[in-house]
Amino acid sequence: MAWTRDAMxxxxxxxxxxxxxxxxxxxxxxxxxxGNSLGxxxxxxxxxxAQVVDREWGVDLIRSWNSADWITLPTxxxxxxxxxxxxxxxxxxxxxxTSANLFKLAAGAVxxxxxxxxxxxxxxxxxxxxxxxxxLYVMQGLADLLGDVELRTVPAEGLADALTPxxxxxxxxxxxxxxxxxxxxxxxxxxxxxxxxxxxWDLSHSAGALAVDLNGCGADLAVGCxxxxxxxxxxxxxxxxxxxxxxxxxxxxLSGWMGHAAPFAFGDDYQPAPGILRHLCxxxxxxxxxxxxxxxxxxxxxDRDALFAKSRRLGDLFLELVDQRLGAHGFQVLCPxxxxxxxxxxxxxxxxxYAIVQALIERGVxxxxxxxxxxxxxxxxxxIRYVDIWDAVDHLADIMETGLWREARFHERxxxx
Amino acid sequence: MAWTRDAMxxxxxxxxxxxxxxxxxxxxxxxxxxGNSLGxxxxxxxxxxAQVVDREWGVDLIRSWNSADWITLPTxxxxxxxxxxxxxxxxxxxxxxTSANLFKLAAGAVxxxxxxxxxxxxxxxxxxxxxxxxxLYVMQGLADLLGDVELRTVPAEGLADALTPxxxxxxxxxxxxxxxxxxxxxxxxxxxxxxxxxxxWDLSHSAGALAVDLNGCGADLAVGCxxxxxxxxxxxxxxxxxxxxxxxxxxxxLSGWMGHAAPFAFGDDYQPAPGILRHLCxxxxxxxxxxxxxxxxxxxxxDRDALFAKSRRLGDLFLELVDQRLGAHGFQVLCPxxxxxxxxxxxxxxxxxYAIVQALIERGVxxxxxxxxxxxxxxxxxxIRYVDIWDAVDHLADIMETGLWREARFHERxxxx
Numbered sequence: 001m002a003w004t005r006d007a008m009x010x011x012x013x014x015x016x017x018x019x020x021x022x023x024x025x026x027x028x029x030x031x032x033x034x035g036n037s038l039g040x041x042x043x044x045x046x047x048x049x050a051q052v053v054d055r056e057w058g059v060d061l062i063r064s065w066n067s068a069d070w071i072t073l074p075t076x077x078x079x080x081x082x083x084x085x086x087x088x089x090x091x092x093x094x095x096x097x098t099s100a101n102l103f104k105l106a107a108g109a110v111x112x113x114x115x116x117x118x119x120x121x122x123x124x125x126x127x128x129x130x131x132x133x134x135x136l137y138v139m140q141g142l143a144d145l146l147g148d149v150e151l152r153t154v155p156a157e158g159l160a161d162a163l164t165p166x167x168x169x170x171x172x173x174x175x176x177x178x179x180x181x182x183x184x185x186x187x188x189x190x191x192x193x194x195x196x197x198x199x200x201w202d203l204s205h206s207a208g209a210l211a212v213d214l215n216g217c218g219a220d221l222a223v224g225c226x227x228x229x230x231x232x233x234x235x236x237x238x239x240x241x242x243x244x245x246x247x248x249x250x251x252x253x254l255s256g257w258m259g260h261a262a263p264f265a266f267g268d269d270y271q272p273a274p275g276i277l278r279h280l281c282x283x284x285x286x287x288x289x290x291x292x293x294x295x296x297x298x299x300x301x302x303d304r305d306a307l308f309a310k311s312r313r314l315g316d317l318f319l320e321l322v323d324q325r326l327g328a329h330g331f332q333v334l335c336p337x338x339x340x341x342x343x344x345x346x347x348x349x350x351x352x353x354y355a356i357v358q359a360l361i362e363r364g365v366x367x368x369x370x371x372x373x374x375x376x377x378x379x380x381x382x383x384i385r386y387v388d389i390w391d392a393v394d395h396l397a398d399i400m401e402t403g404l405w406r407e408a409r410f411h412e413r414x415x416x417x
Numbered sequence: 418m419a420w421t422r423d424a425m426x427x428x429x430x431x432x433x434x435x436x437x438x439x440x441x442x443x444x445x446x447x448x449x450x451x452g453n454s455l456g457x458x459x460x461x462x463x464x465x466x467a468q469v470v471d472r473e474w475g476v477d478l479i480r481s482w483n484s485a486d487w488i489t490l491p492t493x494x495x496x497x498x499x500x501x502x503x504x505x506x507x508x509x510x511x512x513x514x515t516s517a518n519l520f521k522l523a524a525g526a527v528x529x530x531x532x533x534x535x536x537x538x539x540x541x542x543x544x545x546x547x548x549x550x551x552x553l554y555v556m557q558g559l560a561d562l563l564g565d566v567e568l569r570t571v572p573a574e575g576l577a578d579a580l581t582p583x584x585x586x587x588x589x590x591x592x593x594x595x596x597x598x599x600x601x602x603x604x605x606x607x608x609x610x611x612x613x614x615x616x617x618w619d620l621s622h623s624a625g626a627l628a629v630d631l632n633g634c635g636a637d638l639a640v641g642c643x644x645x646x647x648x649x650x651x652x653x654x655x656x657x658x659x660x661x662x663x664x665x666x667x668x669x670x671l672s673g674w675m676g677h678a679a680p681f682a683f684g685d686d687y688q689p690a691p692g693i694l695r696h697l698c699x700x701x702x703x704x705x706x707x708x709x710x711x712x713x714x715x716x717x718x719x720d721r722d723a724l725f726a727k728s729r730r731l732g733d734l735f736l737e738l739v740d741q742r743l744g745a746h747g748f749q750v751l752c753p754x755x756x757x758x759x760x761x762x763x764x765x766x767x768x769x770x771y772a773i774v775q776a777l778i779e780r781g782v783x784x785x786x787x788x789x790x791x792x793x794x795x796x797x798x799x800x801i802r803y804v805d806i807w808d809a810v811d812h813l814a815d816i817m818e819t820g821l822w823r824e825a826r827f828h829e830r831x832x833x834x
Contacts, residue, residue: 025471025475027475027476027477027478030478032478034478034479037479038474038478038479040475040478041470041471041474041475045470046470046471046475049466049470049704050467053458053462053463053466053650053708054442054458054463056651057455057458057650057651058442058444058457058458058463059444060444061444061447061449061451061455061457061783062451062454062455062783062785063778063783064651065651070651070652096513096514096517096699097513097673097698097699097700097702098699098700099671099673099674099675099698099699099700100513100517100671100673100698100699103670103671103673103698107562111561111562129685130685131685132674133674133677133680133683133684133685134673134674134675134699136685136686136687137672137673137674137677137687138671138672138673138698140672140686140687141668141669141670141671141672141687142670144528144668144670144672145524145528145562145563145670146562146563153685178683227700233470233474233703233704234473234474234481234482234487234700234702234703234704235487235699235700235701235702235703235704235705235706236702237702238699251558251561252558253520253558253559253561253562254516254517254520254555254558255554255555255557255558255561256514256516256517256519256520256551256554256555257516257549257550257551257554258516258551260550260554263550264788265788266550266595266787266788267550268546268547268548268550268553268570269553269557270553270554270557270558281514281516281517281520281555282513282514282515282516282517282551282652282655283514283515283516283644283651283652284652285514285651285652285653285654285702285705286650286651286652287466287650287651287652287704287705287708288652288702288704288705289652291470291704361480366478366479366480368479370683371681371682371683
């Protein structure tokens with residue numbers, strides 16, 4: 001059956017999470033398929049930030065650390081994120097950036113392994129080529145710093161076999177930023193454990209986009225991003241997860257005062273706080289955490305099963321429409337067609353990808369481009385409608401049929417995933 | 418001569434930087450002597466954040482990385498801070514927290530020393546007991562992580578002698594957070610260099626409070642706080658300085674994608690960006706950096722010489738008034754009396770310090786308390802008036818004379834310096 005725009009409108013009319021779109025301020029005339037890069041602005045965030053800035057900072061000043069409960073923001077936001085990723089309360093904290101959190105957990109993991117497996121030569125961090133760059137870069141920096149640690153990258157299909165007894169840590173991004181491919185978290189974590197390695201999962205493109213079950217998979221550690229599907233705002237604080245069973249043994253290498261057992265005793269000797277709190281480092285970024293809390297609240301208030309089912313359906317329909325309308329125009333499907341193996345995005349390949357993305361942006365259809373030839377379209381299920389999928393593909397078909405993409409203005413663009 | 422309130426009003430009338438107070442939103446009825454802990458809200462920050470949130474994030478979304486120039490915020494803010502601390506453009510960047518930046522620079526410094534002095538056994542980080550806790554804690558974490566590095570603490574008066582050839586890095590806080598004592602940056606840096614060590618200065622209580630001349634002192638590295646005298650808001654991003662001569666040789670241990678030479682090429686191999694940019698790690702916190710930019714702009718627009726002269730005068734007058742009015746009440750002066758040796762704060766000791774600070778806060782005079790018995794009063798020269806000093810000491814005298822401090826409500830208070 002060929003899809004129609006009316007059929008999409010009918011799907012929207014029946015969508016059990018359609019109302020969550022009303023929680024966002026979305027600019028008119030824009031179809032925003034880049035929520036996997038920067039999530040949209042929740043309406044509640046404006047009022048919250050006015051409250052934080054005008055009243056809490058401006059009037060109550062230093063007293064707000066207590067009176068406005070600034071001091072518990074990192075754990076409060078962490079506990080809100082926890083159910084989205086299959087974690088328990090007390091296992092997640094919002095802090096620093098994804099990159100810094102990768103360093104913190106990987107450094108903590110390899111030194112914990114070193115202590116617990118003295119002399120066993122467990123010194124490899126295993127990842128895959130083409131992982132999101134910061135994951136690889138941060139591990140290269142850690143390896144350079146420690147000297148006795150090696151980053152080894154093996155293509156996805158060889159990862160299971162590459163889990164050998166010299167591996168201390170498996171580090172993978174759950175949903176690939178470029179292709180949208182989902183790793184089998186349960187199987188790879190189990191395989192890692194079988195050889196004595198720990199598994200650290202980067203959930204940047206997962207949290208808030210699809211069902212994640214860290215504890216169900218036995219995951220050890222995880223990090224993730226606050227500014228994509230969690231709608232925390234540009235450069236929002238990130239989060240990290242440490243499974244309860246590791247919390248006492250994992251030492252934070254960035255042992256700042258906010259992770260101290262008694263930060264306001266101002267003693268000279270570091271004593272890690274119990275639980276997840278020790279993974280705080282410096283003073284929490286109050287304004288950013290407050291915005292992130294509002295973003296996560298929108299998601300926490302929605303029906304997650306319905307939301308993640310919608311994610312998958314949006315991607316499926318986008319691909320069906322690509323087949324139906326774009327067959328003649330040289331696109332490759334680079335993401336998995338099976339929605340169980342795909343994040344909430346569709347990735348297409350085209351040798352004129354950059355120009356095509358620019359032409360779409362000029363029409364208000366915002367996706368993004370990743371070199372050398374990937375067009376990415378992300379489907380934030382809280383605010384993307386079925387009709388948006390139709391309209392986006394309709395614009396794309398029109399641009400290709402008319403050749404209008406050849407006229408797109410080329411301009412340099414920082415592409416912050 | 419005994420000071421009077423009218424004499425203070427006369428000083429305010431002649432104050433060349435008095436007008437800078439108008440740049441702030443200060444709550445009525447409050448004398449805010451805690452700007453050394455959390456700076457006040459600049460009026461311009463509200464409008465700026467509304468612009469960033471409503472327009473740049475809400476409407477322009479991902480495009481704002483270019484159109485609103487989000488991508489250059491870290492270097493732009495760094496270049497605004499540079500002249501406040503005697504650094505050149507391109508030597509300062511705003512990023513992460515003070516604690517994280519301490520780790521980044523200290524780890525970079527000891528590994529640079531290791532490479533450049535192979536086999537010389539230079540493995541000590543020298544600091545002082547009672548330094549701000551996070552400085553010590555972070556170095557303890559770094560020493561634990563690296564194994565071959567030792568944190569050694571020596572009281573201030575012994576530091577020059579403790580600079581021996583096994584020292585890789587001297588780490589000191591320029592203005593002591595508790596006593597306000599200023600280290601001789603030029604002399605200690607020179608002594609460090611004489612034994613082949615590098616000097617890393619924590620400017621958290623210096624930047625925006627007193628004249629700092631990093632390059633004039635030959636300093637190698639520095640970090641500092643955005644939320645105190647720079648008025649960047651609660652948990653604002655911090656900054657770091659790397660002297661130009663070290664920029665090529667210093668490798669960032671937290672080698673995230675934003676410090677890569679070509680972050681948007683998405684390659685697998687880390688290549689550090691040239692200059693100060695490599696010390697970025699994750700995606701910059703846009704909202705926090707925007708607020709910080711407004712805070713720094715207020716200071717950048719003021720006459721720095723007049724501002725820092727006022728800092729010293731405010732502290733001198735506060736001490737004179739303490740002598741004049743509080744002689745009978747058992748206060749000790751814990752800060753240096755010589756304003757050339759004192760940051761923009763006064764520290765008093767009193768065995769009932771906690772209760773006295775609470776009684777002051779109930780009257781709207783906000784200073785803070787540091788265990789076991791230190792009362793701190795900070796003088797942010799942009800918005801504290803001479804008459805505020807009078808009024809604060811007047812309240813303090815009244816509380817002591819009437820014994821009202823005995824009735825202060827005791828409540829737990831997180832004291833975020």
